[in-house]
Amino acid sequence: MSNTPHLKPLRTLCSSCSLRELCLPVGLNRDEVEQLDAVIRQSRVVKRGEYLYRSGEEFKSLYAIRTGFLKACVSSQDGREQVTGFYMSGDLVGLDGISSNHHGCDAIALEDSEVCELPFARLEEIGRVIPSLQTHFYRLMSREIVRDQGVMLLLGNMKAEERLAAFLLNISQRLYSRGFAANDFVLRMTREEIGSYLGLKLETVSRTLSKFQNDGWIEVNHKHIKLLKPKELKELVSGCAHQI
Amino acid sequence: MSNTPHLKPLRTLCSSCSLRELCLPVGLNRDEVEQLDAVIRQSRVVKRGEYLYRSGEEFKSLYAIRTGFLKACVSSQDGREQVTGFYMSGDLVGLDGISSNHHGCDAIALEDSEVCELPFARLEEIGRVIPSLQTHFYRLMSREIVRDQGVMLLLGNMKAEERLAAFLLNISQRLYSRGFAANDFVLRMTREEIGSYLGLKLETVSRTLSKFQNDGWIEVNHKHIKLLKPKELKELVSGCAHQI
């Protein structure tokens, strides 16, 4: 789509990235961000449907998402698939690969995406030199653990309607914090992928969305969702200690 | 129970700890373990039913479990409780607190336990000095993420029997790797706590255990469990990519 030809592949820099306040550079000063710039190997484009990495592949790098939307999923031998997360700009993916030096899940683009490759070994090195980066990185890993615990609460305790309400609010809040409209957005994933993430069948997801629409809480136009009564959705999930 | 009076509280050292090969010191040389020893503030006893920490409390330390058994759980405002994990000797708890400087869940002893307190700030410091400790620590955090993903797969995709089989095998394997019998053990948690962890009601847990017993796969005597046909249990959960 771009009309701007360029001779070299575009070099992406944290220091000039609009995601500075969301992504890894949070809390770093100018010098530190420049050191971080030196770590980024390159930015990489992943087309819709393509794998960023596959389960079992050797783990070398984390990826910071610049633009686009990805899902992570673990697949079982007999074909069952569990979506473990959806990731958007500013999110960091691949943290599960550190433990065994092999990726533990697949990462698949749900729309054309661009990611920054961060070789983990280099990240470790500069973490030792920039304590604030290291601290921030520990926090990011811990945040992933907290997020997963929230999903466990959702999967273990909540009914279909509560799960879907929590899901919609979570997407809404994340888009909002990235400067998009909170109550009017387009889902990038299928009903089946939502269902997999929420531990529901796609028919249940569809039915529940229809019910919310009939109640006047949301407006559904295929993947285009409008939250008409976010407050009611929040009340539905309230009682759950953590949002996902 | 101890007949050995001592004037000072017992100082516990990694270098003389029988859990060296399971716990944080994995892969460290003698010098490095001694540096780690200097970090441990003290060992602390948590009686059955007591809290090691509570959700919302300020996060200062991680805890390595020396002896005993704990559960971690997130509680919701309306009283719903989700057990997010069971922890035994050599396990590290509290990782979820790093992200916000506040503990995100409760940690409660299911039997009298002894833990080593590891002030996180000091752990960060020596991580910068001992790269292998830092790498190992990243791995531990990542392992927690992988574990949580396994639980998500379990909660999202598996039926009651599969969940319980996976649970029994997980406990079995973890006890085995600590030198205990794999097929003959005592559960430290109630049916309700198992159910909370697995996203099932306690009655379902009880019924499913009874069914396994009727099938001759296990022998149940209250909390005492014998696995008679672990192979059949494994076949039941096979197809799931990751054990929890």
Add this chain to the structure above:
DNA sequence: CGGGTCTTTGAAGATAGTCAATTTAGGTGG
């Protein structure tokens, strides 16, 4: 514009949850 994917909706069926009654175990205190 057309084929395949995605979605919606209905009806029937299965799994797990709820409610309830009984039994058992294990800790506490005398």
Add this chain to the structure above:
DNA sequence: CCACCTAAATTGACTATCTTCAAAGACCCG
């Protein structure tokens, strides 16, 4: 050390929720 008492576990009957199976309709990309 024993007896009591409370908490935990088992089991049954019924119900709710979600899944499964099925068919039809809508969209979107090439």
